[in-house]
Amino acid sequence: xxxxxxxxxxxxxxxxxxxxxxxxxxxxxxxxxxxxxxxxxxxxxxxxxxxxxxxxxxxxxxxxxxxxxxxxxxxxxxxxxxxxxxxxxxxxxxx
Numbered sequence: 001x002x003x004x005x006x007x008x009x010x011x012x013x014x015x016x017x018x019x020x021x022x023x024x025x026x027x028x029x030x031x032x033x034x035x036x037x038x039x040x041x042x043x044x045x046x047x048x049x050x051x052x053x054x055x056x057x058x059x060x061x062x063x064x065x066x067x068x069x070x071x072x073x074x075x076x077x078x079x080x081x082x083x084x085x086x087x088x089x090x091x092x093x094x095x
Contacts, residue, residue, distance in 0.1 A: 060067035072078040079085045
């Protein structure tokens with residue numbers, strides 16, 4: 001009789017350990033979710049920094065013409081009337 005009781009308790013213990021470690025809602029899933037959360041927080045931080053930079057750029061563009069001129073010069077290659085545009089091209093190294 002005692003052996004059956006010990007065997008049943010041992011079987012129940014193994015079943016509960018399995019559920020704790022491997023079943024849905026167990027420690028393995030908690031670790032996976034924790035890793036996903038850390039990755040999502042890192043991505044959110046990067047995106048927040050990007051949004052802040054874009055917001056600063058929008059404010060600068062709305063504030064005056066200097067930012068608009070800088071953007072036109074750098075991104076569109078435009079120049080003011082009376083200015084001379086010089087472009088320097090680096091030649092690739094040949095062996």
